[in-house]
Amino acid sequence: MNNEKIKRYKISNPSSNRFLKITEDLYWARIPLPFRLDHVNVFAIKSIDGLVLIDTGINNEETKRSWDSILKNLPTKHEISKIIISHHHPDHIGLSKYLSEKLKVDVYTPKKELSRAKKIINLSDDEYGYLLSKSYKEFGFSENIIIKSKNRGNFYKGMIKELPKINDLQENFTIITKEGSWCARFDTGHSPSQLSLFDKERKLYLCFDFLLPRISPNISVGIEDNEFNILEEYYKYLNSISNDYTSDWIVIPGHEFPYYDPVKRAKNLIMHHNSRLNLILSKIKNTELTILDTMEILFDKVNNSHDIFFASCETKAHINYLLSANKIILDKSESVFKYLNNYRN
Numbered sequence: 001m002n003n004e005k006i007k008r009y010k011i012s013n014p015s016s017n018r019f020l021k022i023t024e025d026l027y028w029a030r031i032p033l034p035f036r037l038d039h040v041n042v043f044a045i046k047s048i049d050g051l052v053l054i055d056t057g058i059n060n061e062e063t064k065r066s067w068d069s070i071l072k073n074l075p076t077k078h079e080i081s082k083i084i085i086s087h088h089h090p091d092h093i094g095l096s097k098y099l100s101e102k103l104k105v106d107v108y109t110p111k112k113e114l115s116r117a118k119k120i121i122n123l124s125d126d127e128y129g130y131l132l133s134k135s136y137k138e139f140g141f142s143e144n145i146i147i148k149s150k151n152r153g154n155f156y157k158g159m160i161k162e163l164p165k166i167n168d169l170q171e172n173f174t175i176i177t178k179e180g181s182w183c184a185r186f187d188t189g190h191s192p193s194q195l196s197l198f199d200k201e202r203k204l205y206l207c208f209d210f211l212l213p214r215i216s217p218n219i220s221v222g223i224e225d226n227e228f229n230i231l232e233e234y235y236k237y238l239n240s241i242s243n244d245y246t247s248d249w250i251v252i253p254g255h256e257f258p259y260y261d262p263v264k265r266a267k268n269l270i271m272h273h274n275s276r277l278n279l280i281l282s283k284i285k286n287t288e289l290t291i292l293d294t295m296e297i298l299f300d301k302v303n304n305s306h307d308i309f310f311a312s313c314e315t316k317a318h319i320n321y322l323l324s325a326n327k328i329i330l331d332k333s334e335s336v337f338k339y340l341n342n343y344r345n
């Protein structure tokens with residue numbers, strides 16, 4: 001793929017009805033999403049053992065229609081051999097049951113992604129509401145928002161409905177094609193162990209959600225595990241990019257469009273999170289802050305329940321980072337958690 005082609009992809013809208021060829025062995029389509037993210041990219045790799053589909057979209061009628069049309073208009077006569085899922089988020093795993101049954105093929109995803117998916121989808125509406133409202137209470141949200149979160153039900157499950165039987169993807173997973181080989185890597189940050197694929201010879205990196213071209217991938221604590229220092233893990237990933245790749249690599253992401261230079265993008269994302277941490281530290285100098293206070297400092301427009309969920313859980317990820325770096329301390333004396341400057345440091 002040359003520079004001109006990349007420019008063209010930027011402005012043209014890939015189809016939601018058929019695969020577009022990016023390289024001789026890689027195809028790309030775009031499935032619409034009913035929220036601000038707008039769409040998710042799905043792929044097919046023409047391996048020597050058949051066509052491997054990657055990611056699916058959420059489980060709704062529009063996604064089914066898209067896939068029915070994509071499958072009718074496949075660009076190659078190769079049989080579909082398997083479906084692989086990059087990570088457990090609904091826009092990637094959502095339609096895997098429908099597709100695996102329709103195509104009668106097995107589904108694979110990294111082990112930790114599968115266990116997270118099972119853990120969340122198996123929560124009843126009440127259990128989910130309990131966990132979310134417990135977090136929101138600690139975060140300092142109003143009674144109104146806490147009650148709403150309790151009654152919201154398991155909205156993760158709502159976008160997937162049911163999982164098929166899914167197999168663990170092996171650590172050394174590789175897709176061999178006529179043109180090259182796509183090797184797997186597994187990283188923690190946006191999700192617990194996201195799969196991504198790279199071809200060293202051709203300098204192609206299929207990064208899914210970890211290195212999006214314009215938006216910063218959501219780095220959130222999970223509601224069942226909200227003490228985890230997930231941002232530190234994401235920093236590790238971002239720092240590994242300049243060792244593993246060079247500026248002339250092409251990055252093909254799970255949303256938006258392909259671009260050049262993963263090294264530059266990783267550096268920008270490191271700067272983005274550094275500046276957020278510094279902003280929190282500058283405000284926390286003279287006053288105690290709740291997660292809600294901190295969220296309002298970091299995010300401009302947080303209007304609906306969807307935005308509140310992502311913004312507050314991402315804020316908590318930043319607070320956890322500062323806590324474990326001993327930059328701030330937690331005052332647990334009240335039911336609402338407050339964070340303050342650590343003067344000992």
Ligand SMILES: [Zn+2]
Pocket residue numbers: 087089190191209
């Ligand atoms: Zn994701």
